[in-house]
Amino acid sequence: MRDNAPCSRADIAASTGLNKATVSSLVADLIDRRLVRETGLTENRVGRPATMLVLDGSPYASIGLEVNVDYLTAVAVDLSGERLLSWRRAFPGATATPAQAVAAVAALTRRVVNRMTKDQRQVLGVAVAVPGLIGTDGTVRVAPNLGWHEVDLAGDLAKALRDPGFPIQVENDANLAVLAEHRFGPLGGTPNLVYLTGEVGVGAGVILDGRLRRGGQGFSGEIGHIQIDPQGPRCRCGRTGCLEAVAGIGVLVSTTDPAEVESEIDEVVRRAKAGDAATLDQLATVGRDLGRGIAIAANLLDPDAVILGGYYVPLAPWLLPAAADQARALSIAADFGGCEIVASTLGYGAAALGGAARVLDSVDSGRLPSP
Amino acid sequence: MRDNAPCSRADIAASTGLNKATVSSLVADLIDRRLVRETGLTENRVGRPATMLVLDGSPYASIGLEVNVDYLTAVAVDLSGERLLSWRRAFPGATATPAQAVAAVAALTRRVVNRMTKDQRQVLGVAVAVPGLIGTDGTVRVAPNLGWHEVDLAGDLAKALRDPGFPIQVENDANLAVLAEHRFGPLGGTPNLVYLTGEVGVGAGVILDGRLRRGGQGFSGEIGHIQIDPQGPRCRCGRTGCLEAVAGIGVLVSTTDPAEVESEIDEVVRRAKAGDAATLDQLATVGRDLGRGIAIAANLLDPDAVILGGYYVPLAPWLLPAAADQARALSIAADFGGCEIVASTLGYGAAALGGAARVLDSVDSGRLPSP
DNA sequence: ACTAATTTGTTTGGCTAGCAGACGAACTAA
DNA sequence: TTAGTTCGTCTGCTAGCCAAACAAATTAGT
Structure with a gap:
């Protein structure tokens, strides 16, 4: 239906x-x-x-949240996929303690839930996107950019909301973003998808045979630290030649303050539009290196499409051609296995939207609210 | 049961x-x-x-075959997993035409089927392993080492056997090998497995969440041509620094005749056992490069185990330590995500055994023979 | 205007898979 | 010998689904 x-x-x-x-x-x-x-x-x-x-869209709502280094995002969606609400709020994720983060997320959640109940909607569930390694039980094992270690976000949030009456889940941001693409994106329903988050870190969300694949420990998709070039530059993780060290957004910006990244990327776009040779050159190099990473994922997984998200989206006009060329050249399957490389059209709220998608998925797979 | x-x-x-x-x-x-x-x-x-x-093992048999550059393998297994038969036969796969190959495989299949019917067993099905890219419909898109292009092996085989009354499937050798490990190996039942074929080419079979993942076109697991080092040696595929160019078995042997590879590997083992420094050095280097490839797969897929097959098995005592060290160093998850790296114990017949496993899988998932 | 044709969605009756509980069978423990 | 335990079958029962009949609401054609 x-x-x-x-x-x-x-x-x-x-x-x-x-x-x-x-x-x-x-x-x-x-x-x-x-x-x-x-x-x-x-x-x-x-x-x-x-x-x-x-x-029937009206009686229910599904809520997705995203915790990131510089903002919190909240999205609410109804059962028919209609966006009900999309809030973004500055938040010092890189410096806040986990307890402060829990409080902030709980406050935001409460506001969204209140709005929904005022609209006569029952909340079906909440899923929170976190940039980090999330265990199969939903605890945050480690989130380097947030400085988190072994944080039971779902449990703490449930406590802060005092038994809210709906389930709370926590999931990796790339994993949720690929769910958003799978449900709401132009490639919706495509059974084999890879999504790449374009932030300072690079993560992948992998859908194979129509379902999110999380791996044995829930750590799948950690493409940011696969070694693209043993002679490459040093990565902040201490290794050399990681994908995010050669093709992460950090390569294109000078700031280390996450709050300033967005404006610096805007500046890069401006220079590229103006035809600045050095900028175009740098974008082509990053695009090629990104293409190498894409080729690796494509050779290993044979997806129907690779979707670029985050800050890769505004840069796509310059990154995509180089990335596609390189990926095609390095792909073993003829014609790149028919795999498309495209920029996401869901915007910055993709991970939060994916949280909402995850809640809807659980309804679709049979956990129906009682009459 | x-x-x-x-x-x-x-x-x-x-x-x-x-x-x-x-x-x-x-x-x-x-x-x-x-x-x-x-x-x-x-x-x-x-x-x-x-x-x-x-x-009840006695009334049925499941048959697996493998076509390779220098031999054909046939394995028959009963329903309880008992090995009934394991034949290996020299075959000039690298030089034979597809038609000759079909004739040889058909002849071997007939002999196996005859033996089974003589033993009062009904054949449940045949699955053939082929080293190459196999489409989702089971046709061989390309098998470089066999020199094949667009060969409908399943159809041709059915024709040659004149409507044999059991289904015939064709599948990539690494994909079938990982099925064999999943059913018969010491890690049997492990839900997330990666298997690496150690031949002149390197292929991967991927099981995630308990099922073989074939990708959109059936081309998943092509790990042999992911680029490990952009400055690496030229690969036979024309690209540079492919995994199989730095960590394939071809690095360790001088011959290009597949029939001689086995004895050359035996010679490498002899030299390594004798403590020959150059050999040990070379094995450590190959092991490290293999470890890089394993780390890439592990970061992306987070498997519970990576299993090395083919000629990697006899060399495992020297390859494994270096590979494991390197993979651990390059893995983003703490403690390598609990992922084990082990050598296969199923021997050279793994792919053929996997063919039999595939037939048994279809019985287990509900395609029961009528009473 | 009237009939025939078409399509929808409900009703009716029937079948199958699985369940709960009772029950007889076959054993051990005291 | 009796009590207790466990096994597997038997007996009704329910839920879910189906096929076929049927009533309702429309269009097409004469």
């Missing part, structure tokens, strides 16, 4: 192969739960007009 | 949560299909003795 709305019960029966009677009873249950709503009838067709069905 | 045999109906009910009556009826159906057999009773316990159940 999400893909083909509005559609009739008969449409669903035809496309799923289920019996009309079965569809009717299932739809009745979904209407009881206020997940689905009848809209008008079809007209101007032979035969009895069909009563059309749509996902 | 495969994991806990022999076990009683009551055991199954207890461990699955199914009702005893349900288990009884399902078991009756499996016994009808001759997939399961009752063995003796338990004794010396309080209460009524249980009738124990085991997988």
Whole structure:
């Protein structure tokens, strides 16, 4: 129904192969739960007009949050995918303690939840994106840019919200961003996707066969520290030639203050638009190195598409051609295995949006709210 | 039952949560299909003795084949995992035409099938391992070492066997090898595995969340041509610094004749055992470069284990320490994410055995032979 | 205007898978 | 010999789904 709305019960029966009677009873249950709503009838067709069905957006909301080095983001989405709210708020993530972060996130969450309940919506769940290694149990093992170590964010947040009555999840930012692309992006539904976060760090989110793949410990997608060039520059992690040391956003900016990165990137864009040779050169070099990293992921995973996010998006006009050339040259499959490289269109809120997507995923996979 | 045999109906009910009556009826159906057999009773316990159940090995067989540059391998396995047959036969794969290969594989298959029918076994299926890129439809897109291009091996084989009455599948050798490890190896059942074939080429088979991941086009696992060092040596593929150019078996042998590789590797082992400094040095270098490749895969996929196969196995005593050191140094997760690096114990027949495993997988996932 | 054709969605009755609980069978422990 | 335990089957029951019939609401054609 999400893909083909509005559609009739008969449409669903035809496309799923289920019996009309079965569809009717299932739809009745979904209407009881206020997940689905009848809209008008079809007209101007032979035969009895069909009563059309749509996902009912109004009674529920799904909330996604993102903690980052310089801001908190909150997104709320309804069941039909409509964006209800998108807030961004400055936050000194790089210097705040985990306890301060929990308090700030809890405060923001409370405000979003209040807004939702004022709108008569029930909150289905909250998922928080964190840039770092997240264990399979949802605790933050380590988030270098936030200076966090073994923080049970989900538990602390639940405590701060005093048993909020909806589940709270924590997940890696790249993992959530790729979920956002999979549900809301122009390549939505594509079964094999890789998403690259373009921040000072570079992380990957990997969807294979339609599901997020988190690896054994939940640490998959750590592409930022694969070694692109053993003779490359030293990375802040202490190793040499890491992808993020040669193709991270940090290569293009001089500041170490995360709050200033955005304006510096704007400046790079300005110089590139003006045709500044040194800038164009530097962007081409970063693009090629990024292409090397993409080629590695593509050779290993054979995705249908690689999506560039974060600050890679405004720089895409200059990065993409070089990256695509390099990736194609280094790919073993003919024609790059039909894999596309594209810039994300979801903007900076991708990870938070992915949090909301994750909550919706759990509804789609059967955890329905009771009637 | 495969994991806990022999076990009683009551055991199954207890461990699955199914009702005893349900288990009884399902078991009756499996016994009808001759997939399961009752063995003796338990004794010396309080209460009524249980009738124990085991997988019935005798009525069926699953066949795996491998086409390689210098040999064909055939393996037959019964339902309980017992090896029934393991044949290896010289075959000039590097020079034979696809048609000749089909004829040779068909002849070998016929002999295996005849043996199975003589033993009163029904063949459940055949899966053929091919070193190359295999499309999602099972056609061989390209197999460089065999000189193949767009060969519909499954179709041709079915034609040559004149509608054999069992399904024929074709799959990449590394993909099948990792299935063999997952079913028969000491790490069997581990949900996230990477297997590296150690031949002149290097390929990877990837299992994530318990299932083989083939990527969008079926081309996943092409780790052999990821660029380890942009300043590295030229690879036979024309690129520079590919993993197989720095850590493939070809680095350690001088011959280009695949038939002679095995004896040359034996010679390397002899020299290493004798403590020859140049050899040990070379092995350490290859081990380190292999470790770089492993680190890349581990950072991106976070597997529970990486398994080295092919000629890496006899060389493992010298390669593994260097590879593990390097991989640990380049891994972002603490303690290498708990990931083990081990040598395969399945021997050269791993890919063929994996073919048999694939057929058994399809039985386990519900394609049962009729009663 | 009226009938035939078409399409929708509900109703009816039936089938199957699985469940809970009762029960007989077969054993051990005291 | 009796009590207790465990196994596997048997007996009804329910939930989910199906096929087919059917009523409702429309268009197409004469």
